[in-house]
Amino acid sequence: YPDYILTREHVQAWEGVHGKIPAGAWLLLRTDWSKREGKEAFLNASEDGPHSPGFHPDCLRFLAHERDVVGVGVETVGTDAGQAGGFDPAFPAHNIMHGAGKLGLASLCNLDKLPPTGAVILAAPLKIVKGSGSPLRVLALVPAA
Template sequence: MTVLRAVLDAARSGAVEILDLTTPLHAATPVLELPEPFANTSRFRLDELSRYDDRGPAWYWNDIHTGEHTGTHLDAPVHWITGRGGLDVSQAPMSTLVSAAAVIDMTAEAAKDPDFVLEVDHIRTWEAEHGPLPEGGWLLYRTGWDARGGDPAAFANADEAGPHTPGLSAECARWLAEESPLTGVGVETVGIDAGAAMGFEPPFPCHHYLLGAGKWGLTSLRNLGLLPPTGALLIVCPLPIVSGSGSPTRVLALVER
């Protein structure tokens, strides 16, 4: 039996479960909102072209209007000034789009403090229990934030001081970019940085360090609580937008049961 046939048979039997880690796209899907004077992305919108009517009697279809960074999406290195000249989303290597996933769970910490940030020591503690981060793989950072995904206000969790959402410290972002073997980092929040990261040094350190190092980001993931700490295979499916800084993305995980 070939390897691929064995995987297919395992998926059909349930020995391998295929999990969807993607936020559905619709008009209320949360998007990142920047303060003035910065430009903001458009929300997702469908414009109906025909629906079995005189515009098209036998077919239904729509135009899609959205930003590159809407819903679950992939951040390409070229998205940030430190990655200027780097790969665009259409150039993502297949080894980045299909790779191993490590899941670190900080749900309890984020529940106590929405501004909680992941530190290098948290990752070292995880590695002491589960082994090293996967070479060329993804670190998926679970905070429980996906439970807020149906409520844009709760998802943004903003007040007069700005949004309060968990993320990574500047030192952790630098370490993952420069010293870890990872290809990228995925989060449940609207962006790969913490809500307060504009005030970090440097501002938005995940974007600054990770994308500057040619690594990738995934945002607005769901269902990370269904994944084991190690052993899942991540499949990332962005649109191959030429010169694109990112793309809405379907993200799947294969997990042995």
């Protein structure tokens, strides 16, 4: 679903099954986008811009302010949906989440190997003077089965 948008209602339905997202947690959006092969399929751009999944602005407000997550992670090239330039506000992951001091992880893989809850995420950025982002290797520690 290239233009799938995660809503507050989707998150609340997930919480109904798995419990409330605790403050300080990461929300990682699994879409299996990382399994796309080749640059063209991964970027999925067309005449009207890229098409990739992401978050609805209201969902990001909910996560940032009502759940106080540390940040969000996605399998796509950026934390905003491909068509997020047309959202209100435009590019809500950057404007809402990052504007609230929350973090974003992009181009994640192997999210299908994580349990719904309980993984510990390690993401140590490089110290880049006046940088707004950094390449990093993200690791997930999962409870023993």
